[in-house]
Amino acid sequence: MGAELGKYKQVVAARSADKEILKGAQDGGIVTSLFAYALDEGIIDGAIVAGSYEDDPNVESTASQNHHWRPKPVVVTTKAELLAARGTKYNISPNVSLIKEATRSYGLDKVGIVGTPCQMQAIRKGQLYPFGWRDVESSIALAVGIFCMENFPYQSILQLVEDHAAMKLESVKKMEIGKGKFWVYGKRGQVVQLPLKVTHKYEQPGCHVCMDYVANLADISTGSVGSPDGWSTVFVRSKIGDSVWAKAMAAGVFETQPIEKVKPGLELVSKLANEKITKNRNTLEARKTFGVGKGLRNPFI
Amino acid sequence: MGLLSSVFKKNVSEAPQKPAAPAKAADVVQKVETTNKEVKPVVDKISVGYTHLSGCTGCTVALADNYGGLLTLLDRYVDLKYHLTLADVRHIQKVDVAIVEGSVCIQDKLAVEEIKETREKAAIVVALGGCACYGNITRFSRGGQQNQPAHESYLPIGDLIKVDVYIPGCAPTPQMIRNVCVMAYLLLKGTKEQKELATKFLTPLMNMAAKGTSACFCELMTEVINQGLCMGCGSCAAACPVRAITMEFGKPNGERDLCIKCGACYSQCPRGFFNTDVVSEYEAINEAIMAALQ
Numbered sequence: 001m002g003a004e005l006g007k008y009k010q011v012v013a014a015r016s017a018d019k020e021i022l023k024g025a026q027d028g029g030i031v032t033s034l035f036a037y038a039l040d041e042g043i044i045d046g047a048i049v050a051g052s053y054e055d056d057p058n059v060e061s062t063a064s065q066n067h068h069w070r071p072k073p074v075v076v077t078t079k080a081e082l083l084a085a086r087g088t089k090y091n092i093s094p095n096v097s098l099i100k101e102a103t104r105s106y107g108l109d110k111v112g113i114v115g116t117p118c119q120m121q122a123i124r125k126g127q128l129y130p131f132g133w134r135d136v137e138s139s140i141a142l143a144v145g146i147f148c149m150e151n152f153p154y155q156s157i158l159q160l161v162e163d164h165a166a167m168k169l170e171s172v173k174k175m176e177i178g179k180g181k182f183w184v185y186g187k188r189g190q191v192v193q194l195p196l197k198v199t200h201k202y203e204q205p206g207c208h209v210c211m212d213y214v215a216n217l218a219d220i221s222t223g224s225v226g227s228p229d230g231w232s233t234v235f236v237r238s239k240i241g242d243s244v245w246a247k248a249m250a251a252g253v254f255e256t257q258p259i260e261k262v263k264p265g266l267e268l269v270s271k272l273a274n275e276k277i278t279k280n281r282n283t284l285e286a287r288k289t290f291g292v293g294k295g296l297r298n299p300f301i
Numbered sequence: 302m303g304l305l306s307s308v309f310k311k312n313v314s315e316a317p318q319k320p321a322a323p324a325k326a327a328d329v330v331q332k333v334e335t336t337n338k339e340v341k342p343v344v345d346k347i348s349v350g351y352t353h354l355s356g357c358t359g360c361t362v363a364l365a366d367n368y369g370g371l372l373t374l375l376d377r378y379v380d381l382k383y384h385l386t387l388a389d390v391r392h393i394q395k396v397d398v399a400i401v402e403g404s405v406c407i408q409d410k411l412a413v414e415e416i417k418e419t420r421e422k423a424a425i426v427v428a429l430g431g432c433a434c435y436g437n438i439t440r441f442s443r444g445g446q447q448n449q450p451a452h453e454s455y456l457p458i459g460d461l462i463k464v465d466v467y468i469p470g471c472a473p474t475p476q477m478i479r480n481v482c483v484m485a486y487l488l489l490k491g492t493k494e495q496k497e498l499a500t501k502f503l504t505p506l507m508n509m510a511a512k513g514t515s516a517c518f519c520e521l522m523t524e525v526i527n528q529g530l531c532m533g534c535g536s537c538a539a540a541c542p543v544r545a546i547t548m549e550f551g552k553p554n555g556e557r558d559l560c561i562k563c564g565a566c567y568s569q570c571p572r573g574f575f576n577t578d579v580v581s582e583y584e585a586i587n588e589a590i591m592a593a594l595q
């Protein structure tokens with residue numbers, strides 16, 4: 001286990017100590033608890049999270065394009081708003097698009113943001129190279145990254161759920177990727193599983209050059225992989241992450257277990273990270289000679 | 302990398318070398334400070350000039366918006382040789398780094414002379430802001446304005462001279478200008494390790510300068526989405542100064558009539574460029590920059 005897991009100060013299995021949060025959580029409720037705590041303590045004064053178009057009265061709902069499960073980046077400033085925005089939506093929520101707006105229209109001085117590894121890369125690039133992000137750099141107070149193998153455009157989720165799983169998006173209660181399958185849980189109790197193989201051709205193309213699985217550049221990164229059901233694996237990475245995590249632990253926000261003690265443990269995280277990196281490095285390599293004497297662009301310099 | 306170091310060798314006196322040490326960004330500050338204590342401060346500054354062409358002074362304001370940071374820069378690292386508004390001297394002089402704000406009106410003889418003189422007298426030319434890099438809003442000029450109706454053709458400076466470094470954006474941010482100033486200082490006056498770091502940091506900005514003089518929302522289409530690289534982060538939308546970009550179903554959607562051609566979106570895009578080795582050191586580099594300006 002090495003570079004594929006990024007730099008980190010510690011890694012543990014954790015879950016929220018807040019029963020209310022845990023009840024509605026996908027895994028250990030880490031992101032919700034962290035932000036709720038950070039809001040309470042004034043570590044952040046708002047957070048950019050993936051909300052939903054469903055609750056937005058400005059979006060017209062039509063039969064063909066109903067926007068259920070379409071994520072919409074929102075700025076939340078209270079625990080209630082935070083709780084309302086929960087749940088993994090498995091399609092792209094461009095959270096970084098609000099990073100400047102959060103400091104302007106919303107007037108936040110200390111911004112929290114949750115996002116995919118690529119969004120953490122965007123944040124850090126923006127801190128070092130703020131071409132168009134005036135005054136953003138020092139207002140990013142807590143960046144939480146989510147493990148990510150690949151992501152889907154909204155229309156792909158529509159296709160997978162309504163075409164392959166034969167369910168209406170509006171009747172879906174929960175989606176999940178795990179144990180080699182894409183799971184769709186209906187509100188009436190039905191469960192449909194699709195082999196992951198079916199989903200591959202619907203993945204976002206930009207994900208195929210992505211070299212980061214565990215959000216190496218987040219302050220704290222988390223995901224279900226590596227920990228038992230109901231728990232999450234948590235990497236504490238930066239100085240900011242370290243200080244926030246220590247305070248949250250001292251305040252009893254989380255229950256933890258040593259990662260060495262849980263199954264399947266860090267080996268699985270490492271294995272999946274390596275699989276992703278190897279696959280995508282090959283893609284980048286193949287792009288060089290994609291045409292005849294001509295290739296596709298490589299953004300990583 | 303070759304570009305700046307060769308320029309550096311030709312035109313700038315060699316900086317005193319410090320004994321080699323591991324190239325860690327965190328060490329950089331320490332060295333900056335030691336250097337300052339050992340040599341006379343003024344001698345150790347880099348000389349900087351500021352040529353102001355057809356720009357709105359927004360870039361100057363952005364530079365000034367570093368407040369205390371600007372004073373520290375001028376105090377310790379930068380000897381501002383000429384500037385239309387911030388210095389008493391306006392005429393172009395020999396400098397290590399010339400920063401240019403604004404595009405060049407080719408019907409304005411003085412402007413054309415000034416940009417050429419700027420190039421001839423500077424080791425490194427930095428195009429600051431959308432107008433100098435890409436023409437930006439001045440691209441839309443068709444002349445006819447009072448009191449110089451015949452001034453109708455405005456070119457990004459790279460169409461007339463060779464430019465080394467770009468800082469796109471409208472206005473460019475105070476933080477970006479600050480970061481480039483600190484890195485330019487390290488490049489010219491730093492130790493070997495500091496120069497390496499600065500070169501790595503500045504390389505993407507040099508690549509942009511080498512790439513050309515046109516920018517607009519279109520690069521997000523041609524260089525990112527068309528190349529299968531967009532992952533829908535939204536950095537571009539956050540960067541756009543005129544809100545020409547919205548994210549629709551996870552991809553940028555450009556209101557192209559609104560676009561002023563500043564180049565912020567594509568430069569901000571992590572799939573435009575992403576120098577993993579530099580960005581991964583973000584904590585140490587940020588700390589170094591902040592400490593340098595304490």
Ligand code: SF4
Pocket residue numbers: 116117118119148149150151204206207208210211212532
């Ligand atoms: S796979 Fe990579 S590019 Fe795709 S959403 Fe996840 S982190 Fe972003």
Ligand code: SF4
Pocket residue numbers: 521525526530531532533534535536537538551552553569570571572573
């Ligand atoms: S910044 Fe680049 S990768 Fe991110 S949404 Fe815009 S075009 Fe796509």
Ligand code: SF4
Pocket residue numbers: 516517518540541542543544545546555559560561562563564565566567
């Ligand atoms: S879309 Fe916006 S950020 Fe991009 S070049 Fe045009 S004005 Fe600048």
